[in-house]
Amino acid sequence: MRRAYAALLALCLGLFGALASAGPAQAAPQTITNGTQFKDTSGNPVHAHGGGVLKVGSYYYWFGEHRNADNTFRYVDAYRSTDLKNWEFRNHVLTEASDPELATANIERPKVMYNASTGKFVMWMHKENGTDYSEARAAVAVSDTVDGNYTWKGSFRPLGQHMSRDITVFVDTDGAGYMISAARENYDLQIYRLTADYTGIASLVANPWPGGHREAPALFKRGGVYFMLTSGATGWNPNQQQYATATSIGGPWSAMRNIGDATTYGSQTAFVLPVQGTSGTSYLYLGDRWGNSFGGTVNDSRYVWLPLNFSNSTTMSMSWSPEVTVDTAAGTVTGTSATYNTLIARHSAKCADVTSQSLWAGAQLKQYACNGGSNQKYWFKSVGGGYYQLAVRNSSLCVRENASTLTQENCDASATSQQWSLTTTGSYVNVKSRATGECLDVNGASTADSAALITYTCNGGTNQQWTRGT
Structure with missing residues (x-):
């Protein structure tokens, strides 16, 4: 009996030890909404702007900029996740107080790499004086742990002479480390080998596109081919991004080719993350929709994450999806297919429009001459039971019924004020609020631009009849 008890105890202790030493449970697939401000597991905004991701064990660690209210540097923040959706805040790994040089600095685009020979985590970043962009220096900090406090090692111009602004890092399959940064007032994009x-x-190593005026580099390798993804240099405003390829990091590199639409879906490159799992490796574009581009600050920025697709070894494409489903266990990244429609009022032939193309929550809906703008396009996302959210293409926010207005707000699938039913009669549709049973209506049956959209008792009026355009 004692022998059996001892065996059972040993088995239990063995199971306990195995569980105690095991990593996190295998992550389930997660769907991420694009063009939004992410929240961490405590409900606070994720401040990882201009950032990069490093996988250590079963966790992905995301580092990025966290600014003061006046848009100056405050922290480099670190978060971790197993599924790329649920992010746990870990630490302010670099702060204004980390070194006297940082007290008046501006720090941008922090990227962390692991050095297997030294066992150190090394952070590279772009450093300025906190007032303007005249310093154009690279900077380095190191830590013994991935999310510990990083020790500032200083800032400098590469090789003592080259300007260094937007920055990224890359560790090749042979262990060699590289830093890529925009130089010569962003007219050159230079590749350096690290010590x-x-x-x-x-x-x-190379200056492949002299005079190209590119910034926001992201470098990754797929099947022996190097891909360099970059944006144009237009400040905080989004532009047409381009990429180039090579079979050697030193070149020759191809010419730059366009990817995505003319504004890269309102974003700028931050990083490209390989997601490796049992089904292979997918590549996830991580972009910033900078708050500065729509009247805010860096801390107001939102994230655009999209799957990268490859038709052959050197050709890459990217399309808009309002949602992305990531399965880190399988290594798959897929975008949600969505059709966007305009809503055209029968009486005025004008479109339901988010005023001033605003990206802010609380912006009002009005009617305006149809112009093809993404602030006039809506994804009718089913929430079940014959009801839909109306997600605005421009902002990724949802149309909400208020007492006297319609506004766009952060999407909440449980809010009946954001749920609408559709009743089709002939060529027209009535759009009815679930919360009140009232119909989408142009106030006073006005035909003027900027007339308010409201809800009103359904009455069959032509100012309550809408055509869903494409």
Whole structure:
């Protein structure tokens, strides 16, 4: 009996030890809404702007900018996740107080790499003086742990002479480390090999596109081919992004080719993350929709994450999806297919429009001459039971009924004030609020631009009849 008890106890202790040493449970697939401000597991905004991601064990660690209210540097924040949706805040890994040089600095685009030979985590970033962009320096900090406090090692111009602004890093399959940064007032994009410990510049490897005026670099490798994804240099405003390829990091590199639409869906490159799992490896574009581009600050920025697709070894494409489903266990990334429609009032032939193309919650809906703008396009997303949310293409926010107005707000699938039913009669549709049973209506049957959209008792009026255009 004692022998059986001892065996059972040993088995239990063995199971307990295995559980105690095991990593996090395998992550389930998660769907991420695009063009929104992410929240961490405590409900606070994720401040990882201009950031990068490093996988350590079963966790993905996301580092990025966290600014003061006046848009100056405050922290580099670190978060971790197993599924790329649920992010746990870990630490302010670099702060204004980390070194006297940081007290008046501006820090942008922090990227962290792991050096297997030294066992150190090395952060590279773009450093300015906090007042303007005249310093154009690279900077380095190191830590013994991925989300510990990083020790500031200083800032400098690469090789003592080259300007260095937007920055990224890359560790090749042979362990060699590289830093890529915009130089010569962003007219050059230079590739540097790092020293063996990744904390210094060993040599300039290539300047493949002199005069190209590119920034926001992201470098990754797929099947022996290097891909460099970049944006144009238009400040905070989004533009047409481009990419180039090479079979050697030193070149020759191809010419740049366009990817995505003319504004890259309102975003700028931050990083490209390989997501590796049992079904292979997918590549996820991580972009910032900068708050500065729509009247806010860096801390107001939102995230645009999209799957990258490859038709052959050197051709890459990217399309808009309002949602992305990521399965980190399988290594798959898929975009949700969505059809966007305009809503055209029968009486005025004008479109339901989010005023001033605003991206802010609380912006009012009015009617305006149809112009093809993404602030006049809506995804009718089913929430079940014959009801839909109306998600605005421009902002990724949802149409909400208020007492006297319609506004766009953060989407909440449980809010009946954001749920609408559709009743089709002939060529026209009535759009009815679930909350009140009232119909989408142009106030006073006005035909003027900027007439308010409201809800009103359904009465069959032509100002309550809508055509769903494409």
